Amino acid sequence: MKSLRVTLGVLLTLCLVLGAGAALAADTIKITAQQPITGRFAFAGKHIHQGLADSIAWANEQGGVDGVKFEYIYEDSGYDLKRAVASFKKMMAKYNPAMDYGESTGQGKALAPEINSRYHVLYGSTSFSQELADRAQNPYMFVSGPTYAQQFGILIKYIAANPKTKGKKPTVAFFYSDTAFGRDPIPYAREMAKKLGVEVVAEEVTAVGAVDITSQLLDLKRHNPDYCIFQGYVVPPIPSIIRGAKDFGLKTTFMGTFWTMSKMLLDKLGADGEGYMGVMPYAYWYHTDVPMIKVIQDFNKRHHPDVKYRPNSYMQGWFTGMVFVKLAKMCKAKGLAITGSNLKDMIPQVKDWDTQGFAGMVSFKHSNATAVGKVYVGKGGKFMPASDWIYLD
Amino acid sequence: MRMGDFKQTYAADEAVFRSGTVRFWLVVLFLAIAAFPFMVGPYLLYMANLTGVAIIAAVGLNILTGAAGQISLGHAAFVGIGAYTSAILTTKLGLPFLLCLPLSGLSAAFFGVIVGAPSMRMKGLYLCIATLAAQVIFDFIFVHWTSVTGGIRGINVPSAELFGYKLDTEFKLYFVTIPIMIAAVTAARNLFRTRVGRAFIAIRDRDISAELMGINLFQYKLYAFAASSFYAGVAGCLQVYLLRIVTPEHFPLHESIRYLAMIIVGGLGSVLGSIFGAIFMTMVPEALQSGLALFQGLDDKLMSYLFPLQTVVFGLLIVVFLVFEPHGLAEMWRRVKNYFRLWPFEH
Known part of the structure; x- marks a missing residue:
């Protein structure tokens, strides 16, 4: 009888404890x-x-x-x-x-x-x-x-403030993949460039996972933009584009948005990563x-x-x-x-x-996105700040 | 054990539901299906709807591949055509759901016939590659005909309306998806008992003999493509109203392969097999996921290994099922049924 009571007691306590636990968890x-x-x-x-x-x-x-x-x-x-x-x-x-x-x-x-x-x-x-x-x-x-559009806005704002030759309108090319991810910011980017006096000289579009980018590269060479912004890629074909552009003797500065601002890409670029720029909404691990x-x-x-x-x-x-x-x-x-x-x-x-x-x-001012980012530049395998925080709104 | 079950007419022998026992369990099944939505939450209802859609599409593919023997790698594209048709008809022309449903099926069937045309000259793997081309071409059209398909962003669709009643929850959709699924399955089961269905099977088994028997191969192959795509189109239409959005990402090549896997795992040429296969391919990954949820909160590193393992286990399950029962789940089911038919007197 006693043992039964003890067992019941233990069970009851357990139930209470577990019940309390559940209540706490709720x-x-x-x-x-x-x-x-x-x-x-x-x-x-x-x-x-x-x-x-x-x-x-x-x-x-x-x-x-x-x-x-x-x-x-x-x-x-x-x-x-x-x-x-x-x-x-x-x-x-x-x-x-x-x-x-x-x-x-x-x-x-x-x-x-x-x-x-x-x-x-x-x-x-x-x-x-x-x-x-x-x-x-x-x-x-x-x-x-x-948003991607705002990231483009930040980059174009940076380009407008940092023309390659003083007194000359900076030129830019957009290089993007034919996906929702690639095309998302482009209409806004065109508008923003017009507003800030940056000339869009070329738009290169590739299929997803494109390997042969020769025709786009030749077109890029013809227009010789000061800056070129990538969108809609993660790693390929960016390394081959930058290498190819160097082979052609282009002085273009290449830039990326969030997904193309990774260590993964910078590692792949190796020496070509020196001077690669882009916008990131956050700070990096090593800052x-x-x-x-x-x-x-x-x-x-x-x-x-x-x-x-x-x-x-x-x-x-x-x-x-x-x-x-x-x-x-x-x-x-x-x-x-x-x-x-x-x-x-x-x-x-x-x-x-x-x-x-x-x-x-x-601040979430006009949209439910932050509209702020910083431009970073590749130096010695790391992204270092090239600007202060750039605010769009 | 079932006794006194003797057939005295050919009609009785040919009946779909041959005995009282079968009919009894069928009634139980229907009652269970009817009671199901009142007992479960939105998640299981959503899964039930998704499974219903998958069953319709799988049954369609089984008509073409399982019954008529024409392997198709473009089934997802036909589901896509159905989906886009209903999305476009709803958003641009404001057509009601009841009209969109058959029209989606018909438009998919129309393109199915076009894609099926090469079957006049090709068969086997060659035809398979021709259907693969259809998959790629339609995928391309979904992405690039932006003015109509909305391009990569796709089309957002308002919820379906039936007699002024908004089908905006899984619960309401269930009462549309499941009856349509049952109707589709019934039609397919009966199709195999008609001249057309028998012709399909004759073509699959030996096309030359079929032709000698007076079956116009080309005509019947096109019928098979049309029927199969019609099912796919209807499934696509229902999927749109379930997901409320259609983008090209929903109909990639691997979706076509998933449909093929459904009918192979379930049992080629069997309607019941399509049902089992669709349930298997839809529910097993979910079950694995839920199993994994039990481990949540354990070591992060362990979880990082367990997650990719789901896919491996799922793949292994498919292989194991096929090794032990090449005729699919339907055959397994038949054997279990046979065992119980004489149970407990096996001999």
Whole structure:
């Protein structure tokens, strides 16, 4: 009898403890994510996932939002729209999160109507697409940095301020792939160039994974632009273009946007990487004078001691985490519940947010994108700042 | 154990559902299908819809490849044609869903006939490459005919409406997708019992003999292409209303191969096989994913190895199934059924 009572007692205590545990667990701010950890986009997806996970873990170390912790729940979506949408719906039903992170531009576009009408969840993603930063159409979505168009804007602003020959209109060529990713910013870039007095002398378009770029190179040689901006590539065919241009004796400065500003590309370029430029919304791993980079390095030292480098895609994840946390804190400060619709209302109110040198002073002014970036230049296998933070709005 | 099940007429022998037992379980199945949406959440309903669409497309491909023996590597392109047709008709002409559905099927069937035309002179692997060309060409058109297809950005589609009733949730769509799927499956099952269906099978088994028996090979091959593409088109239309967006990225070559895998894993030439194959190819990756979710929170490094492993396990499963049962899941199902038919008196 006694042993039965003891057993019952133990069971009851266990139930209470576990129940309390469950109750505690319920009191978190849930962030769900469909991450492209496998599939075509895995090269970046796995780092983005790690960056977001670490950023949130770091925020929790700092005490979360007034002691309420964040909970990061993710699934691999394999860069497959159907799977990503399935995973999104599953996680919405299971966790009812206030924030979600999506794997692709396509996922954002597919879910936009339902997020507006049904799910009401704050939505960040791997995408830098202009469409997703349109506040009027997609108030719940934000872009973790400047959109591709804004990145082009930043580069053109830099070019306008740094003409190669004084008193002469700088010339630029756009070199892009025939994909949504490649074409996204081009119309805006043309407009911006016209406005800032930069002449677009050539536009070279290649198929995805193009190997033979001779005709584009010859055309580039004919126009001999001061600058040439790549869009819609990750690595190839950029090394062969830069090498080819050098062989032709062109003095063109080549530039890239976020995905072509990686260590992966710079390593491939080798000696040709000297002087390669481009825009990045964040600081790099080795810019140890940036306070937030110090935080990131310190966090990695403690949690991932064998890590020697974190690429720019990791920084994208980290920054998205910072935005999630910032918006949640703003909600809390205003005494609002942390829900998707309240979080969305906070986006336009982010003004001159000090990211500790990581992404400049961030404001979501006219769109749900930051419209700020820095121009970097390749020096000795590293990207070093070539400008201060350039603001578009 | 089933007893007293004797057939006394040819008609009874040819019936699709041959015994009371079968009919009983069929009623149970229909009741389960009808009750399903009331018991599960949006995620499983979404998966059910996705599976329904995959079944329609797979059954279509099975008509062409499984029954008529014409291997097609362009099935995803026909799904794409259906999808684009309905997206364009809805957004540009404002046609209602009920009209878009058959029109998507018909437009896919029309292009199917054109693509099937080389089958007059080619067969086997050669025809397979011709259909591959169709896949590439349509893919190119989806991407580059920007004024109509919206190019790479694709077309956003409003939710379907049926008699003034908005089909904007998975729950509502379920009651459209699943009945259409059942109708499509029933039609396909009956097709194989008609002259046309028998002709398909004759062509697959030996085209010269079929021709000697008076079957016009070209005509019937085109029928097979038309029927198969019609199914694909209908599946494409339903997929558009499910995903609410269509872009060229949804219909790549590997999607065509996925449909082929469905019918091979399920069982070539069998309608039931297409159903099993579609369920297998849609649900198994999800099941693996859910299995993996149990490990979440464990070591990051371990997870980085486990994620790619999903794909490997999925591939292995397909290989293992085919090694142990080359005739697919449908054959496995038949054997299990036969075992229980005499159970517990096996001999």
